[in-house]
Amino acid sequence: MQYKSQAVAKPYFIAAIGLFVGQILFGLIMGLQYVVGDFLFPAIPFNVARMVHTNLLIVWLLFGFMGAAYYMIPEESESELFSPKLALAMFWIFLVAGALTIVGYLTVPYAALAKMTFNDLWPTMGREFLEQPLITKLGIVVVALAFLFNISLTILKGRKTSISLVLLLGLWGLAVFFLFSFYNPSNLVLDKYFWWWTVHLWVEGVWELILGSLLAFVLIKVTGVDREIIEKWLYMIIAMTLITGIIGTGHHYYWIGTPEYWQWFGSVFSALEPIPFFMMTVFAFNMVNRRRREHPNKAATLWALGTGVMSFLGAGVWGFLHTLAPVNFYTHGTQITAAHGHMAFYGAYVMVVLTIISYAMPMLRGRAANSGKAQVMEMWAFWIMTVSIVFITLFLTAAGILQVWLQRVSTTPLGFMAAQDQVALFYWLREITGVLFLVGLVTYVASFFVGGETKEAA
Template identity: 30%
Template sequence: IVEGKAGFQRADLMDYGSLYGMGSYFGEDYTAKYLVRLGELVQEELAKIRFNKAYSELTEGEQYVINKEMQNSLQRLDLNKKTSILTPAIATSIRQLQAEISQSLLNHNFMAGYTQAYSLNPDTALQTANFLIYSTLTTIARRPNQNISYTNNWPYEPSVGNTPSSGTFYWTWISFCFVFMGFGAVIYIYHRYLSDVDHGPMEPIFSGFKPLTQSQRKVGQYFLVAALFLLLQIAVGAIMAHYYAERESFYGINVNTWLPFNFLRDVHIQTPIIWIGLSWISAGIFMAPIISGKEAKGQGFLVDLLFYVTLLVVGGAILGNYLGIMGYIDKAWFWLGNQGLSYIQLGRLWQIGFCIGLFLWSFIVFRGMWPTWDGLKKATIEFWTGRIKLENLFWASTINVAVLYCFGMIPLTGIEKSFTITDFWRWWVVHLWVEQSFEFFAACATAYLLMGTGLVSRKAAERTVYFESILIFLGGVIGTGHHWYWTGTPEMWIPLGSMFSFIEVLPLVLLIIDAIEHRQLIKKQGTFTYNLAYLYILGAAFWNFVGAGVFGGGTLNAPLINYYEHGTFLTLNHAHTALFGAFGLLALGLIYFCLRYAAGEGKTWSDRLGVYAFWLYNAGLFLWIVLNFFPIGWSQLMAVYEHGLSYARSLEFYNTTLLWQWLRFPGDVVFALGA
């Protein structure tokens, strides 16, 4: 089973389909599909044993008896022992399922858009089949002394008796009460303590234009690479979207054999991390000497070093991903190839290099903000005596990004035996990066821009960031539990994940209130140098609330809703609108801020093209929602509710959505025009 998990990761099956709903939505969910198939095989075996007939030949009453026996026998499996004794019906069914799965892994199925697992051979394919079957059994076998499965009865498959647990039901309603109380508390605290008339002294350090330092001039190369990776993400995403509509070819050209879907998905979800990360990295480096008023010695060399380290890691990771999937990397696949874990696919060597790059970025920002010993000493005393300034928080947000990425490398030198534990640590990167470290960085960067442009005082900016940070850390950390509802973790994550994940929405409410009030301040000011940058920041606040808050916390996080929704297109809707809408637009806003500052007063500057791009991006997101994500997502949710997840993720269901799959095209074109 453990070797099979290695095969699962090595073949990157998580980027074609999903396990426990985690992964890609293009192919089937392996646990749901094989749970239903196992139930059918056990029914056939029991029908032969009990009635010496095929299941389809039985009377309705006989089928009912067989179905109940099938459910009970699968639920009574004891996975808590080192050796489990199976009934003859289950044992025979598992043998047949082993053969079916291993054969399917080794053969193309272009009708379903599946390219064979080049990195597997018959032996490793059989081991991978064992891992998938074991994972399937955890979805129906009961926990010791409990009447729920290890996955809290997920996926919903009524044919095998998998229905929501009582805990899933009642914690949903408790979490709704909790979130409404939270909304009231946040609005009260904001208006009681944070919305006073701002009489504090202004510190408009960004109001003038100073000559660019060496490190500031060097960040231009980061902007160019960020732009290239944004274009690459869009191009790969468009090809992937076409695969959903026409799985066998790309406009008649069979590219599946050398350009498999899972590699395209690797690139599509790694590139935004690259270009958004590069944008934030370069903006942090650019702002540091403005904040400190002085350039640290050797800063330009470090900026170049980080740039070339980044190029090496990114190039090696993408090449390794492809060679690993295509089976060209054998024993070194874990280090140089593809780890097969969604969002952190890059091989461990490249992952370590990426982590080193993040710490180097934090170090560069640290040197840039406190280039002298006296300045560093003063900042340290202020921090440890509780007088924490915005500069301290801004730098802390950079080290926070680097530290959290380390958790995605547990254990460091090999794969974790348990997928449940693997996924636990994977979400420390995927979720906490977005809902904690990214939010924290966004709050600090936005507040500093507002303070530095003279819109708010330091006191008002710091007070707001303190409160937002409390909510971000409180909701972001424990709220990660809503990703662990159905992956085999303890049942306690249902109450913790449901209640605290709703707290994640609360700072987003605060951000949108801030954005509205700051927009009014800009209008009162009349002329404002950074209109374009702040337009993108406003857009980021809007999509943070809508994409992460409404489409994420509001639509997906409640346990009973998530039980049926998990693994559907509604999650794609949340992912696209939250990641690009919230953090992508902020990244572009930071780039425009740096470019405007670099242009200074003596050069011609126009916001026009940037404004056009902004509205094209927003129009593209809107078209994706109304013409693709929502029509498919809501119908898929109903398909789960009426038939179960296995059907809702099958080719049979996706063939009913072909019109909406083709209608992804207008949104892609409009969005690409913005880029």
């Protein structure tokens, strides 16, 4: 750790991992509810478990991104953070607001929560992934603005690198597109239309910029390859991301009442969306092969390579699988989407946050890398979690194909619930693999507590 103020990243990373555990537990609960419908009913109904599972994911990734920014920006701009105190204050505000929101989801019926939080004054609730009460949404905006203020001023007073500028662009984009969550037109088509401006333009737009910049930062550190080369790749990846991702929004506009040309736009541009992810894979492997130093942190390198491969598979390949309009006509809203969602989120965003944590956390604890023993354990966690997610994805894909067949293609189509019963075997297999994922996650957390001999940070 070269700058004192980088230390504020630590609580962010710890909170991120804590919430990650929570996310997986609720994932397991709802995974079981797929096959045992009344499990934990009425305490935690399926819709609540789902809401908590997805919201926790988003919140912990945001914690991870913020922690990453607080760690990277001082080092990139060669200057202490503008205000470490503000960063810490925002951490507690965000954590408490997030915790209260989750408690609200779990203890109060959603409609009552809406009433308590003045949703009737300005209705923003009730939409998938953006279920947060108005107060929480406003809190997120405040935290995001304070965070961006802090980061932007740090960059302005220090060295400006491509990596930090790309990160800044991504983070500002994240904040700007979140504003569409406050816009809730009563026309259902328009509602969905703008809902995607937050959801799609986050994960297939500005978040990819954050992903690229985090990956580039870690690769510079662990490989020692020239910044110039890494930046050139970063620019190309970002250009491709924006060209394909922005109009690629069209792949959500096939069947929601928007004009027909979206079927063409969506198909053409999202068919190209795997390219930036493919470039990211080539980028990661290329840089590691051209490395000029052997960094003692082998685990971080493994996570970085894993991000390249798994984001391409999950976001690129599994996305392409059902992105063309004629295919999506059959697969829309089936378990194929769930399969893609799991592997894409894990491969791209979970893994990149774990990459930066893997690199930064030892530094924050005053050493260049963890002990060999701790690293071996972390790598075990990597493989258990990654293999688990691969199988979860495969089982969900199988369930999805079967579901499409039974429900939409066969000459005697079944109803939704009848089809669900038929694919139960795959849900069981997914649940078992999910438990394995939890084992991997516990191993991951345990690796932080393994001692052993370490080298002092340079």
